[in-house]
Amino acid sequence: MNLKRIHHIAIICSDYEASKDFYVNKLGLEPIREMYREERQSYKLDLALKWEYVIELFSFAEVPDRPSYPEARGLRHLAFEVDDIEESISELKRNGIETEEIRLDPYTEKRFTFFQDPDGLPLELYEK
Known part of the structure; x- marks a missing residue:
């Protein structure tokens, strides 16, 4: 492969x-x-x-519902890389999109947060 x-x-x-x-x-x-x-x-x-x-x-x-949160079985989430997580969160909030609190990846020491699309699909911002 x-x-x-x-x-x-x-x-x-x-x-x-x-x-x-x-x-x-x-x-x-x-x-x-x-x-x-x-x-x-x-x-x-x-x-x-x-x-x-x-x-x-x-x-x-016709589409069936699917459990959709970061810890559900299946595809966990879709992550977008950003340069500045606070700036990106502010832009989401200006567009009426709420985010979770910023977390710290214990292995990479990079910051990230989750938010959702209109259907509740978990999306992530991951700071470069």
Whole structure:
């Protein structure tokens, strides 16, 4: 196996417009391509971070709930690297997004915090 890198992360949302607003207008990801797939009654929005394709945002007519918190079984969270965690937290708060208290990684001694997308998906800011 010769894996090169993670190509993308796929996220299924319950409210497409709210999630699109969150990822594009609040987090600042760049839309690459948006399409509506009539046969699936599904939107698909491809998003980039610093011109690198990172997230596929999907909507479907019927989606089941999934336990979603950092300690739940399955994918734990999606982490974004930032230069200044306090500045990033302030920007999230200006956009109406609450974060947990800043934690310290005992191994790297780097600071991080968690917040949630509109569906409660755990997201992390990790200070570089």
